[in-house]
Amino acid sequence: MTPTSHGEEAAAGTERVGVVGCGLMGSGIAELSALAGCDVRVAVSSRGSLAAGRSRIVASLDRAVRAERIGAATRDEALGRISFTTDLIDLADRQLVIESIAEDKAAKVELFALLDKTLEDPEAILASNTSSLSITAMASVTGRPEQVVGIHFFSPAQLIPLVEVISSLHTAESVAARAEEFVTVSLGKQAIRSTDRTGFVVNALLVPYLLAAVRMVESSFASAETIDRGMTLGCSHPVGPLKLADLIGLDVLRSVADALYDEFKEALYAPPPLLTRMVESGLLGKKAGRGFYRYG
Structure with a gap:
């Protein structure tokens, strides 16, 4: 070998x-x-x-x-x-x-x-x-x-x-x-x-967390910057949920969320309208230059 x-x-x-x-x-x-x-x-x-x-x-x-x-x-x-x-x-x-x-x-x-x-x-x-x-x-x-x-x-x-x-x-x-x-x-x-269960181990836990952060932005409860700062400083996460979503790709996040919702029909897995609109607009995150943040 x-x-x-x-x-x-x-x-x-x-x-x-x-x-x-x-x-x-x-x-x-x-x-x-x-x-x-x-x-x-x-x-x-x-x-x-x-x-x-x-x-x-x-x-x-x-x-x-x-x-x-x-x-x-x-x-x-x-x-x-x-x-x-x-x-x-x-x-x-x-x-x-x-x-x-x-x-x-x-x-x-x-x-x-x-x-x-x-x-x-x-x-x-x-x-x-x-x-x-x-x-x-x-x-x-x-x-x-x-x-x-x-x-x-x-x-x-x-x-x-x-x-x-x-x-x-x-x-x-x-x-x-x-x-x-x-x-x-x-x-x-x-x-x-x-x-063999949709989302497997990591995404079954991670995706509802990311979607909850998107819903916070969507409802104007908090800004992306505030949410990410709260999770990095308050929970010692290496990166906040909205920046992580941008890194993953918002189209990928929506795809996984769709698959999870199709299988389990639970509201926590449903893609928020804001996420859907961002994907439709080509705001896919870091790879597109813009998502919840802008990238140079």
Whole structure:
């Protein structure tokens, strides 16, 4: 097996990794896997996405070099382990494929059906990086539901230490264990297990808190600055809820809230009208330059 950047070996059975999607999350997962010594192949939908994804990974690795988290040689070795394709058939030899496309249930289900037909190894693991959607729904369209698992990274994947490993009712324990080994041994992350319930562990707790802060702003009870200052100074949170919402992306927050409300029909999960209007207006948070705060 190829040595990882930490001097360990990549987890058995997951040396050839495929990543579908190369946005903010997909590029981070590809980067992590390459730094861990894996042979990484990234599948994207178009040549434009390929160029953008490659640039995103190069820029991230360059930042890591400037911050002295890695050396230039390590960066170059990692880039040499990553290849790109616009054809899913090029993932046929992968031992683990992690889907990281947009949070759209229909699109993910369609992709899993295609990946199931593409992968040659019957023991290959199909994983989703979804933050809220049903792993069971994706597994149900494959001929290998026991090989399907959730591996949910947090943004930015390169820096946040936690990963959730989610088992559906069909996921074999051996598959969940292999996924957890990949996360902890190969990638050097911390893992927690969750059952297949919308929001899993972290977002089921976090999203109602963020939505409550949005409602406070919406009702003019307090400003975003006041709320965030109260939670950072009064509760020792490293960042306030409105600034965190901006960092996550208000479109992502609304998507997760929609999924939680669809499943549980509880008012605390319902997206406030202000959040919906901000998303409709393109005020998506830091990535758009403006959300509850303005960004230069």
